């Protein structure tokens with residue numbers, strides 16, 4: 460026989476008089492949590508905790524408190540983090556933060572939408588047509604465009620469609636690892652293409668490329684080494700020179716710059732690569748473009764059409780949230796990435812001084828210092844972005860990461876630096892309060 464709650468309630472041991480589930484769930488604090496997390500989730504934790512009360516491991520008066528403690532505050536466990544690292548595109552923090560316009564678009568797109576419907580005629584329409592139109596407008600040099608899940612997917616699709624069973628010619632100096640163990644050569648081979656490596660690590664010439672071409676060559680791949688710089692005795696071949704070869708040139712620019720960025724003169728962009736004669740450009744959406752994770756494909760209309768129709772394209776398709784965020788990003792309002800990149804060093808200094816003064820006034824040792832930001836894994840390796848930080852005791856690093864407002868700084872030479880480049884100016888008060896709270900908790 461299964462003992463039900465009411466029969467247990469009737470026992471004499473007060474420890475064993477466990478409040479009934481519906482009574483517990485009616486507690487306003489749990490009602491509120493159930494609204495956010497779903498009733499089933501709360502109910503299953505209530506059952507666990509009731510079991511502990513029944514077993515005498517917990518006082519019945521602590522039941523609701525224990526349930527609350529075991530439940531997360533929000534349905535998603537991802538927590539917002541203030542990026543005080545000075546790294547504009549921080550991979551571990553999710554790369555580019557979305558602009559307010561893109562956030563609004565994501566929220567609007569999260570319900571049922573006309574993503575694949577023409578409301579005027581009531582008929583099916585091309586998925587994400589407005590986003591693709593925005594991308595075409597942003598890069599008029601592209602014959603056509605397509606969007607997939609990320610930069611790696613863009614390259615995978617290009618290799619699968621254009622080079623399956625054939626050869627992709629690439630310089631040994633450009634066989635890069637993107638990060639976290641993902642290597643471009645392995646990606647190309649996973650698409651069923653063979654790699655034909657040419658040149659050496661530090662030098663590759665046009666003759667190296669020309670000598671490797673044959674009937675099996677599908678295309679020459681030009682990869683931007685976006686996370687390291689090579690200096691010294693080096694030579695590479697630019698896109699324009701490569702287009703003299705009798706095969707298509709596919710250019711993986713990585714960063715997602717659609718047009719030249721004067722602040723980053725060595726960073727390749729889509730328009731320049733296409734004007735130089737590249738047949739196809741692949742890029743990420745969440746690097747310097749400052750949008751959602753996405754893979755952009757821009758190039759000759761005939762190639763884009765083949766990519767779009769290939770069965771693999773369906774497996775790499777982006778969702779409507781991405782389409783919405785990307786369209787809003789392409790709308791042109793300055794992205795947080797752009798704002799951080801172009802932050803004025805004089806403003807950064809003033810903010811660092813102001814914050815340090817207010818912290819000092821509260822008894823927390825703090826000092827404004829010069830601090831170089833970087834673009835990060837998203838591009839422009841080796842470029843330093845002069846700015847300012849507030850220097851604090853290193854011991855505040857952990858309490859700042861785990862505070863109500865999570866803050867990630869940079870520990871350098873025994874001090875914790877909070878670089879203000881990527882902290883929106885309107886969050887300075889939140890940052891101040893986070894430091895005060897961390898200092899209190901650190902004791």
Ligand SMILES: *Cc1c(COP(=O)(O)O)cnc(C)c1O
Pocket residue numbers: 609610611612637682683684685686711712713714742743744753754837
């Ligand atoms: C970042 C990068 C990729 C991978 O793009 P994801 O969007 O991370 O998949 C590929 N190639 C280059 C040159 C890159 O910089």
